[in-house]
Amino acid sequence: DAGVIQSPRHEVTEMGQEVTLRCKPISGHNSLFWYRQTMMRGLELLIYFNNNVPIDDSGMPEDRFSAKMPNASFSTLKIQPSEPRDSAVYFCASRTGTVGAGELFFGEGSRLTVL
Amino acid sequence: QQQVKQSPQSLIVQKGGISIINCAYENTAFDYFPWYQQFPGKGPALLIAIRPDVSEKKEGRFTISFNKSAKQFSLHIMDSQPGDSATYFCAASKSNTGKLIFGQGTTLQVKP
Numbered sequence: 159d160a161g162v163i164q165s166p167r168h169e170v171t172e173m174g175q176e177v178t179l180r181c182k183p184i185s186g187h188n189s190l191f192w193y194r195q196t197m198m199r200g201l202e203l204l205i206y207f208n209n210n211v212p213i214d215d216s217g218m219p220e221d222r223f224s225a226k227m228p229n230a231s232f233s234t235l236k237i238q239p240s241e242p243r244d245s246a247v248y249f250c251a252s253r254t255g256t257v258g259a260g261e262l263f264f265g266e267g268s269r270l271t272v273l
Numbered sequence: 274q275q276q277v278k279q280s281p282q283s284l285i286v287q288k289g290g291i292s293i294i295n296c297a298y299e300n301t302a303f304d305y306f307p308w309y310q311q312f313p314g315k316g317p318a319l320l321i322a323i324r325p326d327v328s329e330k331k332e333g334r335f336t337i338s339f340n341k342s343a344k345q346f347s348l349h350i351m352d353s354q355p356g357d358s359a360t361y362f363c364a365a366s367k368s369n370t371g372k373l374i375f376g377q378g379t380t381l382q383v384k385p
Contacts, residue, residue: 193375200378203375206371257369257371259366
């Protein structure tokens with residue numbers, strides 16, 4: 159079975175450019191999460207979706223960040239315009255069920271560097 | 274506001290020793306406490322988890338100890354091996370949501 163698939167794995171861009179990160183969750187999973195990992199702040203939850211609907215976006219840092227999930231097999235995280243402080247590894251994760259305990263399955267991450 | 278606080282930030286242990294990582298939480302509504310393990314260049318993966326109705330859970334060399342009154346839980350790795358060298362994250366969530374909040378992570382190095 160394929161796991162969570164993220165693209166690109168690495169992205170280097172210049173300040174002010176638009177960045178789009180993509181995620182394909184595991185088939186059959188109902189919830190999808192976007193996390194950001196930095197040395198200073200660890201793993202921060204940015205937003206999560208249940209059945210393609212955004213449930214909690216309180217972790218999205220500012221209006222420059224947006225996320226969509228147009229269908230059960232695809233999600234995007236967009237940063238426009240990007241800034242050097244956005245440099246981090248962005249992880250997508252999915253799980254079965256929408257509430258309660260459950261294992262999160264993470265992708266391998268998208269490492270973003272904004273110059 | 275950091276809802277889950279993890280310590281230490283880094284840890285060095287000799288092969289065969291015991292590694293101990295601690296976490297404290299603030300929200301008493303949390304009722305699911307997993308630990309995730311992350312190797313360089315990979316995403317985190319579930320290692321072991323506990324509910325607050327038990328004080329300890331053991332899986333092989335890995336044990337979670339849970340203290341509900343103190344709002345603390347810890348991961349013990351017995352007979353630590355170089356292959357255990359990784360970053361470990363504690364986390365917490367409430368059963369009425371799927372939202373999982375992570376601690377800041379502990380980088381463990383096990384020296385041969």
